[in-house]
Amino acid sequence: MKLYYWPTIQGRGExxxxxxxxxxxxxxxxxxxxxxxxxxxxxxxxxxxxxAAPVRPLAPPILVVGKxxxxxxxxxxxxxxxxxxxxxxxxxxxxxxxxxxxxVSDLVxxxxxxxxxxxxxxxxxxxxxxxxxxxxxxxxxxxxKFLGYFEAVLADNKKSKGRYAVGGKLSYVDLSxxxxxxxxxxAFPRALGRxxxxxxxxxxxxxxxxxxxxxxxxxxxxxxxxxxxxxxFRRYPELDA
Amino acid sequence: MKLYYWPTIQGRGExxxxxxxxxxxxxxxxxxxxxxxxxxxxxxxxxxxxxAAPVRPLAPPILVVGKxxxxxxxxxxxxxxxxxxxxxxxxxxxxxxxxxxxxVSDLVxxxxxxxxxxxxxxxxxxxxxxxxxxxxxxxxxxxxKFLGYFEAVLADNKKSKGRYAVGGKLSYVDLSxxxxxxxxxxAFPRALGRxxxxxxxxxxxxxxxxxxxxxxxxxxxxxxxxxxxxxxFRRYPELDA
Numbered sequence: 031m032k033l034y035y036w037p038t039i040q041g042r043g044e045x046x047x048x049x050x051x052x053x054x055x056x057x058x059x060x061x062x063x064x065x066x067x068x069x070x071x072x073x074x075x076x077x078x079x080x081x082a083a084p085v086r087p088l089a090p091p092i093l094v095v096g097k098x099x100x101x102x103x104x105x106x107x108x109x110x111x112x113x114x115x116x117x118x119x120x121x122x123x124x125x126x127x128x129x130x131x132x133x134v135s136d137l138v139x140x141x142x143x144x145x146x147x148x149x150x151x152x153x154x155x156x157x158x159x160x161x162x163x164x165x166x167x168x169x170x171x172x173x174x175k176f177l178g179y180f181e182a183v184l185a186d187n188k189k190s191k192g193r194y195a196v197g198g199k200l201s202y203v204d205l206s207x208x209x210x211x212x213x214x215x216x217a218f219p220r221a222l223g224r225x226x227x228x229x230x231x232x233x234x235x236x237x238x239x240x241x242x243x244x245x246x247x248x249x250x251x252x253x254x255x256x257x258x259x260x261x262x263f264r265r266y267p268e269l270d271a
Numbered sequence: 272m273k274l275y276y277w278p279t280i281q282g283r284g285e286x287x288x289x290x291x292x293x294x295x296x297x298x299x300x301x302x303x304x305x306x307x308x309x310x311x312x313x314x315x316x317x318x319x320x321x322x323a324a325p326v327r328p329l330a331p332p333i334l335v336v337g338k339x340x341x342x343x344x345x346x347x348x349x350x351x352x353x354x355x356x357x358x359x360x361x362x363x364x365x366x367x368x369x370x371x372x373x374x375v376s377d378l379v380x381x382x383x384x385x386x387x388x389x390x391x392x393x394x395x396x397x398x399x400x401x402x403x404x405x406x407x408x409x410x411x412x413x414x415x416k417f418l419g420y421f422e423a424v425l426a427d428n429k430k431s432k433g434r435y436a437v438g439g440k441l442s443y444v445d446l447s448x449x450x451x452x453x454x455x456x457x458a459f460p461r462a463l464g465r466x467x468x469x470x471x472x473x474x475x476x477x478x479x480x481x482x483x484x485x486x487x488x489x490x491x492x493x494x495x496x497x498x499x500x501x502x503x504f505r506r507y508p509e510l511d512a
Contacts, residue, residue, distance in 0.1 A: 081427040084367035085437070088374050088420045098363060102373040109366055122339065125350055126325035132343040133329050139380065147388050148401065149408040160389065160401050167390040179329045186322040196326070 034092040037061040039261035043091040051248040053114035116202040165269035169221035184231035208239035213263030273335040278302040280502035284332040292489040294355035406510035410462035425472035449480035454504035
């Protein structure tokens with residue numbers, strides 16, 4: 031498989047990377063290869079400019095699986111999870127996992143909006159007053175709403191006694207929840223700290239995922255790009271008052 | 272089937288309504304029933320407060336199909352489209368349609384952000400200066416980017432000679448593109464007008480969908496809620512400079 035994503039950030043591509051890493055799948059992170067080996071941002075941009083099957087992508091992450099060019103994070107995970115063994119086979123479970131992943135995507139978009147409330151094409155510094163307002167609302171209203179929801183989903187799942195989001199064992203949703211919580215702990219440590227008492231199942235899930243051998247090996251490797259202030263999760267202390 | 276959505280707006284629920292209407296499926300728009308018949312917003316809110324199968328929903332639209340409680344607009348359409356005959360049966364086509372629908376959802380979210388750039392929980396009037404900035408950027412950068420992408424997708428589709436988004440006949444994606452364009456024509460008539468010359472296939476698609484007998488009957492009926500300033504697409508002339 032070939033992953034095309036921005037080479038210097040975790041971003042939305044990280045949800046795909048984590049699934050591939052946990053599954054032990056061989057993949058090439060194309061844009062991180064040197065340009066002379068067909069890598070670099072150029073390889074990614076070229077893919078956005080032409081027709082593809084089953085349909086051309088608008089934006090990365092893009093995963094090329096055989097002849098299929100897949101885009102949209104949640105769509106990629108939904109399509110590949112069965113062959114990665116990262117979702118139960120039953121159709122209802124696949125729907126549950128996908129529905130949850132789409133809700134993760136929604137929260138990730140709102141995280142992005144905290145530092146870019148006016149325009150993705152402008153710098154953070156050019157929209158800082160608006161970002162301060164939006165981030166305050168995000169921490170007070172949106173983060174508790176979404177995380178409280180995911181906590182309730184874990185509590186509902188009797189099959190795993192609250193240990194996993196869907197069914198009795200790990201799915202890609204758990205990997206995504208790990209990434210979400212890790213990102214929020216990086217970007218909003220104070221706001222997340224205030225919520226922690228209400229999120230015992232989510233916090234335990236985060237540790238459980240981090241300790242899985244393949245995930246742990248990945249996190250310790252150079253393949254894991256550190257969080258930084260170009261990604262979705264950014265540490266701007268003024269936004270985490 | 273039972274649809275649960277806010278009873279006074281088109282909103283995201285409209286993408287589901289259009290698919291059900293075009294398919295000629297019998298459905299109940301629950302929250303639009305009188306409270307004494309089990310309807311009203313109360314019925315919707317009650318559904319959000321309890322566990323459900325395959326997983327509890329966070330927000331409407333919600334479609335109850337047999338024992339399945341489905342949420343997330345694109346997920347609902349992806350799940351029901353095969354039985355509605357609104358997507359080709361081949362797996363690659365289903366993925367293509369879903370990927371496009373997720374991209375429609377992304378643009379719909381950005382439309383919502385134009386009048387709510389700071390907080391969903393605040394009134395438009397309380398975030399108007401920020402909305403003016405965001406809407407300007409939306410009209411100049413985001414709308415052309417997304418609509419240009421959908422135009423290219425239509426042009427790529429040789430199987431329908433640019434008449435439909437996926438495969439050789441109508442799919443739910445076409446209904447959603449119709450709704451998207453109709454909403455943008457309501458909310459941003461000037462900005463859309465400036466782009467029209469570059470979007471011949473999309474504009475023809477919009478008319479083609481509007482003329483389908485079941486869609487036309489629906490649009491002329493009382494079931495179609497008029498656009499208004501509580502929905503996603505709002506006509507605030509100051510945002511469409």
